[in-house]
Amino acid sequence: MSNHYDPTKDISPSAAYPEVSFHHHTDDAEFKKRVKKTTILLSVVTIVELAIGLLIYNLHKGEVNRDFLILLFKGVVCILTLLKAYWIVSIFMHLGDEIKNMIMTIIVPLLLFVWFIFAFIYEGNSYKNLRNTYDLHFKETTTPAKHHKSDKADEKPVEKSGKE
Amino acid sequence: MATTGTVHQTKWWSGGKSPFNMEYGKLMMWYFLMSDAFTFGAFLISYGSIRFSQNFWPDPNVVFNAFPGAGHANLPLAFVSVMTFILIISSVTMVLAVHAGHKGDKQGVIKWMLWTIVGGLAFLGCQAWEWHHLITGEHAVLADGKIEMIGQTMTGNPWGNLVEDNAALTAALSNTSHETLVSLVQSHDHTHSAKELAAMSDAQLKGMVNLAEMHVREKGPVAFGGYFYGITGFHGFHVFSGVIINIIMLMMAQKDVFAKRGHYLMIEKAGLYWHFVDLVWVFVFLCFYLI
Known part of the structure; x- marks a missing residue:
């Protein structure tokens, strides 16, 4: 890209930041196209998320045994959110344009979240199961008393709260 | 992407220039944001952990269903x-x-x-x-054998399980305070002013409460x-x-x-x-x- 480098248009002189070896230059039309595309993608995905949210709401109201479907939709929403996060960081924050070493110093520490999320969700779930086993008062006072028609009524509460 | 032949020959780590090709302030902003991401992440994961430890959690579509100027219309997800x-x-x-x-x-x-x-x-x-x-939006909850009106605060959550036991609700009415009875009636009866209702006796008010319309809940987590x-x-x-x-x-x-x-x-x-x-x-x- 430095073939197109035009010093007369460079208003961030290396003199001010001598540690920076080269500047990113994106041409105006290409930049506008990219921002427009990202904005549309973010909006569309948000609308899809809202649609799924309403779908989950109506499944809840239906009072039918649809917990797996609800969990599936919630999973889809989580993945869509990660996609949105990727676009914001990569395009809007220009992390995708930085050099690879720099990207890695941000991304690699964030991998800690993989363990972080699973370990703590597992911990919360395990605490609930222990309390339901040994603290009957907790179980009786907090378990939703619905879905009687399901023959798996006893498993219901466990599945119901197994959501995020 | 923007790296070229000349750039590859740069001795990135020999000093005098940023190995990340980024000025100091911006780099530090990135690292600050990364640490802030962990702060927010820890908060959200803690929330998830507590949520998974409960048998019941309020449905967000029930909690967040209001829109400015739309009164009591049920509009889940609209405002957010x-x-x-x-x-x-x-x-x-x-x-x-x-x-x-x-x-x-x-x-x-x-x-x-x-x-x-x-x-x-x-x-x-x-x-x-x-x-x-x-x-400030108060909702009717059944707690300790009486009905209360509570808002969503740090100490109270009005979005527990729906109480479907009408006998329990009727019994709870006799332990319910005068003020609560007034606001219960007020929530679905618009023919009387607050003053008129406040002047009525508890027995009159109890007769006017429409329990079927109330959606009384237990207290939530x-x-x-x-x-x-x-x-x-x-x-x-x-x-x-x-x-x-x-x-x-x-x-x-x-x-x-x-x-x-x-x-x-x-x-x-x-x-x-x-x-x-x-x-x-x-x-x-x-x-x-x-x-």
Whole structure:
């Protein structure tokens, strides 16, 4: 890209930041196209998320045994959110344009979240199961008393709260 | 991508230049944002952990179903989608401000920074309305054998299980205070003024309460309020400080500070912070409103 480098248009002189070896230059039309595309993608995905949210709401109201479907939709929403996060960081924050070493110093520490999320969700779930086993008062006072028609009524509460 | 042959020959680690090809302030902003991501992440994961430890958790569509000016209409997700789009759009205007800065276009920077600030203030206004609505909007709950009217606060959550046992509700009415009976009747009877109702006897009021219409619930998990106000409040504080930073950047641009300096890199750093606020909202939106 430095073939197109035009010093007369460079208003961030290396003199001010001598540690920076080269500047990113994106041409105006290409930049506008990219921002427009990202904005549309973010909006569309948000609308899809809202649609799924309403779908989950109506499944809840239906009072039918649809917990797996609800969990599936919630999973889809989580993945869509990660996609949105990727676009914001990569395009809007220009992390995708930085050099690879720099990207890695941000991304690699964030991998800690993989363990972080699973370990703590597992911990919360395990605490609930222990309390339901040994603290009957907790179980009786907090378990939703619905879905009687399901023959798996006893498993219901466990599945119901197994959501995020 | 932008690296070329000449750049590859640079001795990145021999000193005198940034191995990451980034000026110091911007690099440190990135690392600050990464640590902030862990703070928010820890809050949200703690919320998830508590939520998984409960047999019951309120349905967000039931909690967040109000819209300004729409009265008691049931509009799940409507208001929060407005808030989400406000933040997305203000993020886009920030991108445009940063781009104008790259070109040294002072008027462009000022214009887009102004729109970004407007977006931030609009978001804060929405959040203030939402909090106010949740705290002051009282709902009937059955607790300790009597009916109470409580709002969503740090110590009370009115969104527990729906009470379907009408006998228990009728019995609870006789232990319910006069004030609560008045507000219970008031919530579905609009033919009497508050004064008239307050003057009635408890027996009269009990006769007027329509239990079928009340949707009386049990108290929900107390942790809900703490997490909701804690996390959205912490995010709101980020939005607020972002707006302050943007206002300072706007004034500096206006006073030609950046023009004299020869570059608008400060706008870029403020922009990173602002995009981060949008990024966090994407996850807050997911955890509190969608799932």
